[in-house]
Amino acid sequence: MSTLLKIEFTISEEEADEAGVFIAARVPHGWEETPDGDGRRITLYLEDHPLAMEMVKAFEARFPGSGVRWSEQESENWAMAWKDFFNPVNCGGTFTILPPWLENGSENGTTHIVIEPKMAFGTGHHPTTSLCLTTIGELAGRKAIAPGGAFLDLGTGSGILGIGLAKLGLTGIGLDTDPQAVVCARENIEANGVGSAMCTAVGSIDCLDPGLPFDIVVANILSGPLIEMAGDILAHVRPGGCLILSGILADRQKDAVAETYMRLGIGKPAIVVEGEWACLVWDRVGGHRRP
Structure with missing residues (x-):
């Protein structure tokens, strides 16, 4: 055993x-x-x-x-x-993250995302995950994203962000370079009843057709890859679409990441900070140029 x-x-x-x-x-x-x-x-x-x-x-x-x-x-x-230590996580007023053993079918005014804790990052407890979900809820609340839109969840982990978007009526894909994470994400997608709205694949941004457009791109990874892939990530954001970046340390990484994307012509992001982590948000990405 x-x-x-x-x-x-x-x-x-x-x-x-x-x-x-x-x-x-x-x-x-x-x-x-x-x-x-x-x-x-x-x-x-x-x-x-x-x-x-x-x-x-x-x-x-x-x-x-x-x-x-x-x-x-x-x-x-x-x-x-x-x-022993998994408690429900409330992300803004939109989502509640909880494990299967605490799900009773009563959502009490929030959208439940049921996550089976396994070996893949993304139970909702880490500030970067909750920052992204809270931001997604806020974007939906002001109609910056809407049902019928398309999403990309880059570095999907347990699938939690993509599941949240799918439950808001969007469809899309979750990518991760870790095959084990993709297996876990697929299980969570099916458990949340959004299997027809979200597909998964092992890989990174380069496995997509060039220029394939999405209404919202969410990338909760690390600052280094976010900087390295900036041009490729932006190539997949539909003009007027939304971009959420996280996995970024607030005190010494957020400025470098923001400046990299600003140099590509999309303006300043809104910056949301929780503890030592930051989330960068562009809710209306305009024209941009390749580096």
């Missing part, structure tokens, strides 16, 4: 953004952050034990004194492990 390695350590609030970048660069799937005194407890699971033990050593070296600890856990108990 296969096992997972549960890894936990505690960091200060001052180290939280650095830890997020450190983990995201090395682990292609999710982790959980929960308050722990004056800091945060990081919890993540890895399947490959040799790789997992290397990660334990890397965390210990990078964050000495963080109390890194690990334990083996049967993989069949993955969902049970999440039950």
Whole structure:
């Protein structure tokens, strides 16, 4: 029977953004952050034990004194492990994210997105995910996006952002370079009843037909790829469409990302910040030029 390695350590609030970048660069799937005194407890699971033990050593070296600890856990108990700390997440007034065991069919004024916690990033707990969903809800509220529109969810992870858009009546595609994430996204898409509205594929922006237009493009990845792919991403935003970028540290990455896109002629973004993370939003993308 296969096992997972549960890894936990505690960091200060001052180290939280650095830890997020450190983990995201090395682990292609999710982790959980929960308050722990004056800091945060990081919890993540890895399947490959040799790789997992290397990660334990890397965390210990990078964050000495963080109390890194690990334990083996049967993989069949993955969902049970999440039950210890998975609480519903409200994203603005539009969406509520919750796991299957808390879904009772009563939406109480919000649109429910049911996510089965697995190995792919995107349970709604991370600020970048909730920032994007809140922004999507606000865009829908002021009719900047509408039913019948087309979306691209770049770096779909668990599929959560695309599912939210599909539940608002849009159709589109979720792309991710991690095959495991795409499998997880497909399961969540079917569980939310939007299988006919959202398709998935393993790949990045370059796997799309050049110039294929979308009314909204959402990319919750990292600042480096957002900068590198700026021209390609913009090529897929329909004139007058919306663009949401996240996975960006507010204090030292948002300006560089914003300036890259502004140089392509789309003007200044609205910037929404939650903690150390930022979301850049253009709600009416005009003409732009290739770099």
